[in-house]
Amino acid sequence: METAEIRRRWLSFFERKGHSVVPSAPLIYDDPNLLFVNAGMVPFKPYFLGQQTPPWDRATSVQKCVRTGDIEEVGKTSRHGTFFQMNGNFSFGDYFKKEAIELAWELLTTSQDEGGYGLDPDRIWATVYEDDDEAAQLWEKYTGVPPERIVRRGKADNYWHMGVAGPGGPCSEIFYDRGPEYGRDGGPEVDEDRFMEIWNLVFMQYDLSEVRTKVDFDVSGPLPKQNIDTGMGLERIASILQGVDNMYEIDEVYPVLERAAELTGKKYGANSAHDAEHSHPDDVRLRVVADHVRSSLMLIGDGVTPGNEGRGYVLRRMLRRAVRSMRLLGFDEPSLPLLLPVSMERMSQSYPELRTGFDRISQIAYAEEEAFRRTLASGTTILDNAVTRTKQSGGTTLAGDQAFALHDTYGFPIDLTLEMAAEQGLEVDREGFTRLMQEQRDRAKADAKAKKGGHANTEVWKDLRALGATDWQAYSELTTESKVVGLVVDGQRVEELEPGQRGQVVLDRTPFYAESGGQIADEGIITGDGVHLKVVDVQRPVKGLVVHTVEAVTGPVRTGLEVSAEVDPEWRISACQAHSGTHVVHAALRQVLGPSALQSGSYNKPGYLRLDFAWNQALSQATRSEIEEVANLAVRQDLPVSAQYMTLPQARDFGALALFGETYDEQVRVIEIGGPWSRELCGGTHVGHSSQIGALTVTGESSVGSGVRRLEAFVGMDALRYLATERALVAELTDIVKVQPGELKERVSQLVTRLRDAEREIERMHREQVQAQTGKLVEYARDVDGVRVLTHDAGDGASADDLRTMALDLRGRLGDANPSVVALTAVGNGRPVVVVATNGPARDRGIKAGALVRSAAQALGGGGGGKDDLAQGGGTDPSQTGAALGAVDAAVRAATAG
Structure with a gap:
C-alpha cells in the first residue's frame, strides 16, 4: 500500500467517524519555542491549553513535521529521520479512552478490502501507564488483546506533558510485532526493533501545576474537559504495510536513495548487516541523501530559504550534508538537479503544491548547491594552507580550532576535513573540534532555554484572555472608547502603572494594529482622566488578546479606567500605503519575472517596504526600472482594493497567494488589488484604492541568501522625499562639474577615466x-x-x-x-x-x-x-x-x- 493511500485511508476513516479533516499546518509555525512543527498536535496546542475555543469537537489531520535535534544520527539507524508525517485524531471534551482505543483497533485490524490497514490482531501489543487500570481493562474488554500483551510502564514511557505547566496525562502506545527476523520475542520491554511502536494515544486528563523533568511534576487536579491527542507515524506504518525494514525503504523515500546509488555506482545494502545499526558507511550516506533531499524539498516548499541562522541554517545544513554525502560517495557533479525531481514526483502525490511550486523550490535548492560547491573549492584552499603550516611547524595533527573554523565559518564539513587531511598524512584534533562544537551547542541550548522560559510563562496572558477576547477594530476605526482590563509590568499583573513606567496594557476594545504579516504595529496614545500613555508596540501573545506596550507619561493608570485609544492617523495612512505597496510590488515582480518569483518574506512600516522573493540572480537596472514602472502604472490606474473572507480551501481555489511562513486559520482574509492582478491572503491594513499609495520608488535590490533576492522601496511622501534628495544631489553635482543634468553621466564618466589614467601614470612613475x-x-x-x-x-x-x-x-x-x-x-x-x-x-x-x-x-x-x-x-x-x-x-x- 503506497504511503499516499495510507494517508488517504486515515483521513477518510476518521472523517466517517465524525472528525473534521484539518489540513496540515506549514512546517513554519507561529510558536517562539519551535523552529518547525515537530509533532502532530502542535497546531492544536492553543485548544489544549485553553487559549482558544476549538471549532470542532473532534478532528483529524496528517501533519508535516521536522525534527533536527539528532541530525548527525540520520542514516545511522532506522529510527532517525528529519522530515516525517504524523497521523492524528483529536477529541476536545468529546470522546475519551474507550472510543480512542476502539477507533485505533478498528482502523488497524479492519481488512484492506474494507478500507482498513489489515494488520494481524495477534501481532498487536499495547502499553499503558503503570497506574492506569482503566486503560488496561478497556484494551482487554473492547479489543480482545490478552493481558500478557498489555504491558504496564512508568512515566518515562507512558506519561505525556508539554514540558511546562499545563495539560498532561497517561498514554497508551500500540506496538506491532514484525517477526523473529527482527529480534527477540517478549514484547516492547524486550526489543523495540522487533516490536515497533506505531501509535500513541494520549489521555489528556490532568492539569499539571509544575513540571521539573519528564518524570518529576506536580498534578494540581483534573482538567475541566478530558481530551484525546493521538499520533501515528505515517512512515512507520508505511514500512510495515510495504514490508520493508525501515522508513528509508518506503515508496516516498527509497526512489531518491535508489537514484543516488545509481549515480554513484554503489549497491545499497550489499555490505551491511540486516540491522541498520551496523550499516556500511556507503549505506549511511545514501540514507542521508534520501532523507535530506526530501526534508529540504518540504522545507523550501513551505517557504524556508537557506541562511546562516535559525530555520535557514537548518535547511542549509541539510542541503549541504546531502551534497557532501554524494561527494563522499564519489559523485562530484551537481546532484540536486538529478535527485530533487525524484522526491517531488513521490511527495506531490500527497502535496500537489510541490509540483506547481517546483520552479521556485528547485531554483533555491540548486543555487544553494552551486554556492556550496564554491565553498568546497575555497575551503579546500584554506585547508591546504592549514595543512602546509602544520607540516612546516613539524606537526602531525591539524588543530581542532582550525577544523572548527573551517566547519563553522566556511561551512566545510568535518568528515571532509578528516578525509582530506588523512590524504596528506595528517590527523585532526577531533577532541578539540568536538569540544568547540559542544560549546556551540551548549550556547544554542542556553539561548533556546532562555527563549522557552520567557515564553512558557503565559499564565498572565491566559488569565487575561479568559476575561474575554479583545474587540479588535483596526480595520475600521482609528479611535475607540475602551476600558483597561489588565496591566502587566515585567511579566506580572499589577493594579496600576505609574508615570515613567513601561508596561503592557490590555483593553477591552482597541483600534491598534498588532504586528503581524510583516507589518509593524501602530503607534499612538491612550488617554483618560489624568492619564496619558504613549503606545510604542502592539502584539498578540496569545490568540484573541491584543497587548499594548506603553510608556506612561502621566498617570497613574488603573485597571477598570475608561480611556480613549487613538492611533496616530499619519502613521496608519503611511502604514497602509506601505502594505498595499508591498502587494503591488509583488504583483509587478510576478508580471515582469514570471510566476516563480514568489514572495518569501516581507517587512513594511510607514513609508518603507522590503520584499524578499525567490530568484537566483541579480536584477539588471532595466529590469528594476520595469518593475518600478509596472507598479506605478498600477498606482495610477486607481485599482480598487477590497477584502473578503472565505475558507482556506476556497481561497486557494480562488487563486489567492499565501505568504510563506504565515499560519492561517480556516477562515482567511483575501486582499485584492485590481481583481486577479493581485490576490493574496493578508491580515494587514490597506488603502481603499491603489492611487492612495502615492509615488513608489525602488531604492535597492540585493541578495539575502542562495536563491533569494530582496527589493526595497519607499512609498508616498517618503518616496517623494527620496526623489527630492536625489534631485538635489544631481543639482549639486551639475553645479560642481559645470554641465547640464542631461550631460552629467558623460561628464562624470570622463572624469573617472581621467582619474584612472592619472593613477596609472603616478603608479608608473613611482x-x-x-x-x-x-x-x-x-x-x-x-x-x-x-x-x-x-x-x-x-x-x-x-x-x-x-x-x-x-x-x-x-x-x-x-x-x-x-x-x-x-x-x-x-x-x-x-x-x-x-x-x-x-x-x-x-x-x-x-x-x-x-x-x-x-x-x-x-x-x-x-x-x-x-x-x-x-x-x-x-x-x-x-x-x-x-x-x-x-x-x-x-x-x-x-x-x-x-
Missing part, C-alpha cells in the same frame, strides 16, 4: 623611482660576520608590493657569491610593513627570512611570517621602523654566532 633607487642602494650593503646585509627604510608611501619587488631586485643584484640578506621597511596608510629576503648561501647558514621578519615585526608591535627565502610582516607603531631594521641585524649576528 615604479620607475623605486627601480632607480634600487640601483643606488646596492652599494650600501655591509658585512655582518661574513653576511652581506642591506637594510633600508623606504619611508611613507611605498606599499608592501613595492617592498617585495625592491627586496627581490636587490637580492638579485647582490648575487649568490656570498650570503646576503635584504630587509626593507616602509609606512603605508599609517601602518608599518617589513619585508625580508635571503639568498641560497644565507639560508645554507641557517639564516631564514621568516625568522628574521618575526624579529623585525615584534619591534613594530605586530607579527609576520612567510617562507625561508621571502617573508613579510607588519605592526602598529610606525615610529619603530629603525628598531625593526636593527632587530634584523641582531638576528643575523645571532644566527652566524650560533
Whole structure:
C-alpha cells in the first residue's frame, strides 16, 4: 500500500467517524519555542491549553513535521529521520479512552478490502501507564488483546506533558510485532526493533501545576474537559504495510536513495548487516541523501530559504550534508538537479503544491548547491594552507580550532576535513573540534532555554484572555472608547502603572494594529482622566488578546479606567500605503519575472517596504526600472482594493497567494488589488484604492541568501522625499562639474577615466623611482660576520608590493657569491610593513627570512611570517621602523654566532 493511500485511508476513516479533516499546518509555525512543527498536535496546542475555543469537537489531520535535534544520527539507524508525517485524531471534551482505543483497533485490524490497514490482531501489543487500570481493562474488554500483551510502564514511557505547566496525562502506545527476523520475542520491554511502536494515544486528563523533568511534576487536579491527542507515524506504518525494514525503504523515500546509488555506482545494502545499526558507511550516506533531499524539498516548499541562522541554517545544513554525502560517495557533479525531481514526483502525490511550486523550490535548492560547491573549492584552499603550516611547524595533527573554523565559518564539513587531511598524512584534533562544537551547542541550548522560559510563562496572558477576547477594530476605526482590563509590568499583573513606567496594557476594545504579516504595529496614545500613555508596540501573545506596550507619561493608570485609544492617523495612512505597496510590488515582480518569483518574506512600516522573493540572480537596472514602472502604472490606474473572507480551501481555489511562513486559520482574509492582478491572503491594513499609495520608488535590490533576492522601496511622501534628495544631489553635482543634468553621466564618466589614467601614470612613475633607487642602494650593503646585509627604510608611501619587488631586485643584484640578506621597511596608510629576503648561501647558514621578519615585526608591535627565502610582516607603531631594521641585524649576528 503506497504511503499516499495510507494517508488517504486515515483521513477518510476518521472523517466517517465524525472528525473534521484539518489540513496540515506549514512546517513554519507561529510558536517562539519551535523552529518547525515537530509533532502532530502542535497546531492544536492553543485548544489544549485553553487559549482558544476549538471549532470542532473532534478532528483529524496528517501533519508535516521536522525534527533536527539528532541530525548527525540520520542514516545511522532506522529510527532517525528529519522530515516525517504524523497521523492524528483529536477529541476536545468529546470522546475519551474507550472510543480512542476502539477507533485505533478498528482502523488497524479492519481488512484492506474494507478500507482498513489489515494488520494481524495477534501481532498487536499495547502499553499503558503503570497506574492506569482503566486503560488496561478497556484494551482487554473492547479489543480482545490478552493481558500478557498489555504491558504496564512508568512515566518515562507512558506519561505525556508539554514540558511546562499545563495539560498532561497517561498514554497508551500500540506496538506491532514484525517477526523473529527482527529480534527477540517478549514484547516492547524486550526489543523495540522487533516490536515497533506505531501509535500513541494520549489521555489528556490532568492539569499539571509544575513540571521539573519528564518524570518529576506536580498534578494540581483534573482538567475541566478530558481530551484525546493521538499520533501515528505515517512512515512507520508505511514500512510495515510495504514490508520493508525501515522508513528509508518506503515508496516516498527509497526512489531518491535508489537514484543516488545509481549515480554513484554503489549497491545499497550489499555490505551491511540486516540491522541498520551496523550499516556500511556507503549505506549511511545514501540514507542521508534520501532523507535530506526530501526534508529540504518540504522545507523550501513551505517557504524556508537557506541562511546562516535559525530555520535557514537548518535547511542549509541539510542541503549541504546531502551534497557532501554524494561527494563522499564519489559523485562530484551537481546532484540536486538529478535527485530533487525524484522526491517531488513521490511527495506531490500527497502535496500537489510541490509540483506547481517546483520552479521556485528547485531554483533555491540548486543555487544553494552551486554556492556550496564554491565553498568546497575555497575551503579546500584554506585547508591546504592549514595543512602546509602544520607540516612546516613539524606537526602531525591539524588543530581542532582550525577544523572548527573551517566547519563553522566556511561551512566545510568535518568528515571532509578528516578525509582530506588523512590524504596528506595528517590527523585532526577531533577532541578539540568536538569540544568547540559542544560549546556551540551548549550556547544554542542556553539561548533556546532562555527563549522557552520567557515564553512558557503565559499564565498572565491566559488569565487575561479568559476575561474575554479583545474587540479588535483596526480595520475600521482609528479611535475607540475602551476600558483597561489588565496591566502587566515585567511579566506580572499589577493594579496600576505609574508615570515613567513601561508596561503592557490590555483593553477591552482597541483600534491598534498588532504586528503581524510583516507589518509593524501602530503607534499612538491612550488617554483618560489624568492619564496619558504613549503606545510604542502592539502584539498578540496569545490568540484573541491584543497587548499594548506603553510608556506612561502621566498617570497613574488603573485597571477598570475608561480611556480613549487613538492611533496616530499619519502613521496608519503611511502604514497602509506601505502594505498595499508591498502587494503591488509583488504583483509587478510576478508580471515582469514570471510566476516563480514568489514572495518569501516581507517587512513594511510607514513609508518603507522590503520584499524578499525567490530568484537566483541579480536584477539588471532595466529590469528594476520595469518593475518600478509596472507598479506605478498600477498606482495610477486607481485599482480598487477590497477584502473578503472565505475558507482556506476556497481561497486557494480562488487563486489567492499565501505568504510563506504565515499560519492561517480556516477562515482567511483575501486582499485584492485590481481583481486577479493581485490576490493574496493578508491580515494587514490597506488603502481603499491603489492611487492612495502615492509615488513608489525602488531604492535597492540585493541578495539575502542562495536563491533569494530582496527589493526595497519607499512609498508616498517618503518616496517623494527620496526623489527630492536625489534631485538635489544631481543639482549639486551639475553645479560642481559645470554641465547640464542631461550631460552629467558623460561628464562624470570622463572624469573617472581621467582619474584612472592619472593613477596609472603616478603608479608608473613611482615604479620607475623605486627601480632607480634600487640601483643606488646596492652599494650600501655591509658585512655582518661574513653576511652581506642591506637594510633600508623606504619611508611613507611605498606599499608592501613595492617592498617585495625592491627586496627581490636587490637580492638579485647582490648575487649568490656570498650570503646576503635584504630587509626593507616602509609606512603605508599609517601602518608599518617589513619585508625580508635571503639568498641560497644565507639560508645554507641557517639564516631564514621568516625568522628574521618575526624579529623585525615584534619591534613594530605586530607579527609576520612567510617562507625561508621571502617573508613579510607588519605592526602598529610606525615610529619603530629603525628598531625593526636593527632587530634584523641582531638576528643575523645571532644566527652566524650560533
